[in-house]
Amino acid sequence: MKQRSLREIGRYKMLYLFLLPGLLYFIVFRFVPIAGYVLAFKDVTPFMSLEQMLTSDWVGFRHFREFFNSYYFWNVFKNTAVLAAWRLAIEFTLPILLALLLNELHSKIYKTFVQTVAYMPYFVSNVVLAGIVITLLTTNGGLVPTIMKALGGEATYLLTDPNSFRGVLLTAIGWKNIGWSSIVYVAAMSSVDPQLYEAASIDGASKLQMIFKITLPSIAFAIVIMFIMRIGVIMNEGWEETLLLYSEPVYSVSDILDTYVYRSAMTGSMRYSYATAVGLFKCILGLILVTASNVVAKRLGQNNMYS
Amino acid sequence: MKKLLSLILAAMMLGSCMAGCAQNDSDSGNGSEGEDGPIKLVVYNNSGVITSTEASDPEIIQQVHDWLLEETGYDVTIITPTAEDDATELNLKLSGGDQIDLFWGDWTTYAKSGAIIPVNEYLDSKGADIVAAWPQEAWDAMTDTDGQIYGIPRSTPVSGNPLWVRTDWCEQFGMEVPSTIEEYEAYLAKVAQEKPAGEGTIPLLADINGKHNSKGLHNTFLGAFTEYGYTNWLDTETNEIKPAELQPGFKDFLETMNRWYEAGYIYPEFANLDVTTIRDLIKSGIVGSAAVWYSNLTLSMYDFQKNFPDAGYDYCREGLTGPAGLAETAAAASTTGALISARCQHPEAVVDLLNFLYDPDNYMISWYGPEGTYWKWTDQENHVYETIGEISGYHFEYCLTIGLPMEISVSGNNPQQARHQQYLSQEHTNLERVKTHFDDGVVYDQARVYEGCPTADDIDRMLAEETVKFIIGSRDLSEFDQFIEQLYDAGMQDWIDVHTQIYFEQTNG
The missing domain is CATH 3.40.190.10 (Periplasmic binding protein-like II)
Known part of the structure; x- marks a missing residue:
């Protein structure tokens, strides 16, 4: 058996060699850092030596207890869940919709143009994105307040308004990511047999019927895989945009686990172990979400991450 | 040939990955001294x-x-x-x-x-x-x-947050530089009405996360409404050290700030301002008054007056006053x-x-x-x-060696820093026009504070967040008592206990 495996590796050595850098990446940057979670059960600072960190006393679940007893625990937890749900709704559904629209375009040049324009925001860095948002929203000549005023409204500063902050944040994130996220669906749609559409057309099917009866079922595998993958990263993504745009007046609607971790570890009191504990809590939530969605996908008879 | 090419490509990818890791290692090293070099x-x-x-x-x-x-x-x-x-x-x-x-x-x-x-x-x-x-x-x-x-x-301890007012606009309105909150409010109303710099005129530019921990609105105005200003204080009824926000009069301060905000006097982005933006706004000549750390004004004055040669800023030299006395609170010995x-x-x-x-x-x-x-x-x-x-x-x-001792150890004619130097040498240490910190000289060891009050961060957040919300009106002031209850729910009594203990230990009280 062992010899057979080695023979197999020898036979496909080029493929295994290609696999190696990726594997190393995951080992170095994903698996080795897991050991760092030990800090959640100690009371250390980032300025200690590795030896000091490893030999310091264990504090058990103290940091977890403090976090669960924190006045803002439920607020941060709720914000994380609400923003993640909104982001999932926007970043999962709108790319499919965009891909469906693109799929209906017949002019290849126009389709390429629209695709390019839709993809471009993805390459804008988060810092630049925040700069654009701030410039658009500033009450000192910003485009949005100017329009609001011209339409007879009040030129309020939306970034410090708890009622509008989430809308601004989600619009900015959506604008940046939707085009790029649609690539997979556009590619999947291109592999659908055109004869199916022709047959449906002859049978008198409408555009909507073709979308729901042919296109969407044909790309269901891609939708499910992308959904599970999105669930996996939903707890990690979007925090940079939040960090760059939020401020004290909107903490109540924008402070999520990641920004809480960042503030706890890197500003003010620099509670490194406490922040690590909160980070670990977030990872466990992410793991539960991915596992649950994978199980649900399997039960529904769809492809899952391991099939 | 294809195989060879693939092998080379894979080796290059592996090499770059390893090089990335190695670079990371070398960057994090501490190479403070060469063998024989300096x-x-x-x-x-x-x-x-x-x-x-x-x-x-x-x-x-x-x-x-x-x-x-x-x-x-x-x-x-x-x-x-x-x-x-x-x-x-x-x-x-x-x-x-x-x-x-x-x-x-x-x-x-x-x-x-x-x-x-x-x-x-x-x-x-x-x-x-x-x-x-x-x-x-x-x-x-x-x-x-x-x-x-x-x-x-x-x-x-220095006076770092005077209320700077446009002298040319005061003159234009036939007003003196305001010396009381009432006079100042009249000035704000006039600026908002007349808009001397056009539609973009900002009657009051203030910050809340300024340089050297200054909170422009609090440091400049809170003393006008409370006995001690923006400082911890001793509640003589309970013999406890409490934060500024629990002083009688703090609600009046919030009411006034909220009224000014609603009237369009306060620049709406005050909670989100950085130093560069503050200085750019001042230099652009649209700011009617400023409650920010003094150097934002003094170091911008040269560029401002290059753009507007006849314009100027000044503040009431005897100190702005309000119902509770002097409005400005000094910056503590840091x-x-x-x-x-x-x-x-x-x-x-x-x-x-x-x-x-x-x-x-x-x-x-x-x-x-x-x-x-x-x-x-x-x-x-x-x-x-x-x-x-x-x-x-x-x-x-x-x-x-930045700091007052060295900054006043030399004098010169640099027009770019003329107003700054003048402030430093003649006005910065004048504590007669301000309220000083009640607990100046007491050092609150953060390790002890967190030991006694594990939710200190929550309290800091609540004080900062809710104060701004009251000012911008996203929380109604009728909920002020509820806010105080929330502070105690979040552990305010622990905060008070540990600060009181440290205060009396160091003052031998």
């Missing part, structure tokens, strides 16, 4: 002296570097903050293992986390000029209860100072370097660059200088 020191200059966002002329930077190397034997590299939030950038660098020997920060925070070392022995051996430069109260603020000095002071990293391999060299710069002759070169480039002595004996042209190619990177 001692290398790295300074993260977040002292606040660097105010320009433009890059300096590398040649001038090199000249100052070489001068320091020649005079002291230390090879000093300066890291200039690249982010507005330099404290966070610094923490990332420190926790990432970067070599930083000297930086500025609050010693009570960094000492608690073991990031800095006491400097007593180094001051004794190498820091005579530094020790002599600062008054005892400044050293007290940098010293723990065991007598360990954790850094070199950055400031003494626990922020120049700190030496625990990873520093040559702390004695750092103090030696700073001591060298605590000499007016050396200070000038570190501040304005090599003599003859942008400045020259006109009376070296009395340390009087004059500038040569506009200082544009050097942004004070090597100035490591």
